[in-house]
Amino acid sequence: MxxxxxxxxxxxxxxxxxxxxxxxxxxxxxxxxxxxxxxxxxxxxxxxxxxxxxxxxxxxxxxxxxxxxxxxxxxxxxxxxxxxxxxxxxxxxxxxxxxSDALASLMTGLRSIAVAGTHGKTTTTSMLAVALTELGLDPSYAIGGDLEGPGTNARHGAGEIFVAEADESDRSFQKYDPEVAIVLNVELDHHANYASMDEIYDSFETFVGKVVPGGTLVISADQPGAIELTSRVRDLSTLKVVTYGESSSADVRVHKVTPRGLTSEVTVLLNGKFLTFTVSVPGRHYAHNAVAALAAGVALGIPAHNLASAIGKYTGVKRRLQLKGEAAGVQVIDSYAHHPTEMTADLEAMRGAASDARLLVVFQPHLFSRTQELGTEMGQALALADASVVLDIYPAREDPIPGITSDLIIEAARAAGADVTAVNDKATVPDVVAGMAKPGDLVLTMGAGDVTDLGPAILARLSN
The missing domain is CATH 3.40.50.720 (NAD(P)-binding Rossmann-like Domain)
Structure with missing residues (x-):
């Protein structure tokens, strides 16, 4: 009912x-x-x-x-x-x-898992939704992206578990009272709402403080911001803290991540026993997301072996290294990465998955405020590609900031030795990419705006 x-x-x-x-x-x-x-x-x-x-x-x-x-x-x-x-x-x-208040009302009376962090929320929430569904637990879920299999971002289930992506960008995740909270990482972002890392930490502390008495915080043992947050909340007497990661001190330790093309094999040490399972997306960061999902499910009492096998059924979320197609020997992949850390992680993942391929990136910066604060780091991340096309800033909800343009990123990328082409007219990108790409190349459309629309257009142009 x-x-x-x-x-x-x-x-x-x-x-x-x-x-x-x-x-x-x-x-x-x-x-x-x-x-x-x-x-x-x-x-x-x-x-x-x-x-x-x-x-x-x-x-x-x-x-x-x-x-x-x-x-x-x-x-x-x-x-x-x-x-x-x-x-x-x-x-x-x-x-x-x-x-956020509407979502909080939907979770009332259910066993909720709230997934937070500067990066990786959508993937981790999705892994949990897929695994719990695979196990027949019929969860409800609300995710910031469409799952590849069901093709939807939300579902009402008859089970007692509700998995939700918890957004820190406007502090709205402070409205939830989860039984299990996941914090994947803590970094400075959303500069229009947060002026400093102290404000970010305060916001995450408030979120963690809303975990129901006797509940669990699952948090990275490796990422510096998460380590600092753990030190700040350790004294909460009603909270059980479970750390995960490659650190020797982690409660759920990532023992090994082995790339297998566009998948990974992950071995963890949990309760003194080794457990190996498959993650059907490439990259060490996605493997860590899977381990966070595993730890959260175990905190709800789900057997680790069953959960690990079910996580292997996850096949991806739209826009998270999603293969859009192949034409003329060129694969086109879509990435939602828009923060330098995410950009670096996805580019390194693709390097690991296809080390012999040339990597071309079509990058669209997202938000003037983010570009103002992190444009240099975005440019440096693009140096991991063999060549990049950089578009104008996608404004989303923001008004322009005088003097802040994609040139900030382009100059930083070139200073880092990157091969960068500036393109102001998005409609010309398919022709530009077709002139650059060769058989065997990988093309990544990257950003949180409408750059995703270019994937099919690039494939069509390559086909011709």
Whole structure:
């Protein structure tokens, strides 16, 4: 039986319903029987999938899209204050609910796992969702990306476990009360919301402090920010801390990661016994994500051997080193990486998986604020590629910052010895790449914006 729908969520209206986080909540509510409606800026496969679940989805934002009987309006931090549907909600005295509060209400009464960290949240949440489903536990889940197999980012399950990606970018992960919290890493990002690492640590401490009494924190024993956070929360008497990683002090120790082409074989030492399993995506960082998922499942009482085997059924998330296709002997792969650490990890993973291939990157910087703070490091990361194409900054929710352009990245990349081509017109990228690529090359479209749309266009151009 589905958990009861909170009365405020019986007829919700989502502004920006097509977004990764918003659409997941809307899907779960629709599957639980709520009368879901909303609007989005453009038509999409996500909008159509919501309609198939019975939701009403309007394209474009207009006051008349908000029904007078709506029980609440759900927004994310990306929705601007001058949105006409928000103004209409004020006129009708319809309560406005943040996305994180809506998600928290869906987790009430269930055994929840909240996955946090600057990088790797979507992959780790997805690994857990796939493994728990494979084991017949029928979990609910809300993820920031579409799983390859089910092709969706969210599902209402009949089981008692709810797995959720916990977003630190706007501090919204502080709203959750998980039984198990995972912290993969802690780094400075989201510069529009955090001014320093101290603010980041304070935010993560608050998140960890919300773990229910007797609950578990699963946290990296290797990453410096996670180590610092562990030292800050060790004294929480109601919290069990389980560390994982390659450190000899880790409770769940990564003994060995063996690359197997586009997969990895991982051996861990857990409770004095070695356990080996397969991770069906390349790269040491993805292997660590899998071990974090394993440790979290064990914390819920799931046998480690069963869980490890089930994690091997995970085949990937869209945009996380997703193979888009091959044409003229060139493979095109899509990467969501947009922070220097993520960029480096994905480029090193591809180097390890295909050491003989030439690696070409089409990179689209994401956010002016991130480029301002980390543009030099982004350029240095691109030096790991054989050649790169750098596009203009994808603004997302931000207004331009004077003087901050992709040139900051390009100059840093060239200073690091990288071969970089600047392209201002995205439509010309397929021709540019076709002129660069040779049989046997790998092309990575990389970034959190609409650079992902270029993959099919590049393949079509190579085919011709």
């Amino acid at each position: 589905a958990p009861a729908i909170p009365s405020a969520m019986e007829r919700p209206h989502f502004i920006g319903i097509g977004g990764a986080g918003m659409s997941g909540i809307a899907k779960i509510l629709a599957q639980r029987g709520a009368k879901v409606a909303g609007s989005d800026a453009k038509e999409s496969a996500t909008a159509e999938s919501l309609r198939e679940l019975g939701a009403t989805v309007h394209i474009g934002h207009a006051a008349e899209h908000l029904a007078s009987d709506a029980s609440c309006v759900v927004v994310s931090s990306a929705i601007r204050a001058d949105n006409p549907e928000l103004a209409r909600a004020a006129e009708l005295s319809v309560p406005v609910v943040h996305r």
